[in-house]
Amino acid sequence: RTDPLELQGEKERLQAGVKELSSLISADDQEIGDLKGKLKSMEQDEQLSDLLFQQRTVKEQLTEATRRWATLTMCRHLLEEARGVYERERQPQVIREADRFLHTMAHGRYRLLAAVGEDGVHLEDHRSLARKEEVAWSAGLADQVYLAIRLGLVREFGRHSEPLPVILDDVLVKFDPSRRLNTARVILEFAREQQVLLFSCHPEFVDIIAAVHRDPRHQETALACFAIADGVINRLSAAPQGALPQ
Numbered sequence: 001r002t003d004p005l006e007l008q009g010e011k012e013r014l015q016a017g018v019k020e021l022s023s024l025i026s027a028d029d030q031e032i033g034d035l036k037g038k039l040k041s042m043e044q045d046e047q048l049s050d051l052l053f054q055q056r057t058v059k060e061q062l063t064e065a066t067r068r069w070a071t072l073t074m075c076r077h078l079l080e081e082a083r084g085v086y087e088r089e090r091q092p093q094v095i096r097e098a099d100r101f102l103h104t105m106a107h108g109r110y111r112l113l114a115a116v117g118e119d120g121v122h123l124e125d126h127r128s129l130a131r132k133e134e135v136a137w138s139a140g141l142a143d144q145v146y147l148a149i150r151l152g153l154v155r156e157f158g159r160h161s162e163p164l165p166v167i168l169d170d171v172l173v174k175f176d177p178s179r180r181l182n183t184a185r186v187i188l189e190f191a192r193e194q195q196v197l198l199f200s201c202h203p204e205f206v207d208i209i210a211a212v213h214r215d216p217r218h219q220e221t222a223l224a225c226f227a228i229a230d231g232v233i234n235r236l237s238a239a240p241q242g243a244l245p246q
Contacts, residue, residue: 095121098145098152101190105144105182112148121145140174144183147171151190158194165195172205184208188218206236 091114099112110132114121123132123145137145147168154166168187172180187196188209198209206225213223225236 094152094156098148102148163194167197169199184212188221192221
């Protein structure tokens with residue numbers, strides 16, 4: 001038989017155990033809650049740290065961008081001032097020199113003009129005084145204008161500093177025979193005061209230069225011809241002989 005007193009005692013022990021377990025569970029729940037709170041706080045702190053880092057990065061980028069903007073603004077201002085000085089003091093002489101070169105190359109047909117403060121140049125027909133817009137230039141005429149301006153710019157630069165050699169590469173390709181001849185005259189005239197290195201893969205261009213050089217007006221210009229083959233540079237013993245090309 002089961003003793004009622006023993007059952008009562010067992011019940012009380014079990015109830016006490018349940019109460020103790022409930023207290024432990026409650027304490028564990030509290031600890032878990034505290035840990036969750038700490039984790040959430042840590043996550044928020046990490047997010048804040050990331051945001052602060054991003055803020056510092058953006059500030060540094062803004063500072064660098066501001067510094068670069070200030071530098072570029074100053075450079076732009078200086079370039080505009082330099083351009084203004086060039087247009088007022090140098091450009092007229094460059095255009096005069098270029099116009100003189102173009103006059104020879106184009107048989108005196110065109111005048112080269114450029115207004116101070118305006119971009120680009122334009123041509124004026126000597127006979128009709130009509131303006132010839134760039135869109136109407138042939139490829140050969142455009143190359144002549146470019147070469148004339150380039151030589152004019154180099155000539156003006158050489159007046160104010162140590163002249164440097166001028167390198168020209170197949171500049172006669174797009175010209176007809178008479179313009180090739182006239183351009184060769186310009187090159188030799190220019191080379192009288194400043195060294196010119198003229199490169200070409202067309203042997204007939206050597207004949208043109210050599211023939212023009214035999215003109216008494218250009219014989220004072222030093223001339224040397226070289227051939228490059230298989231990576232070797234050889235000086236030609238003598239300039240080709242022959243009459244001026246027609």
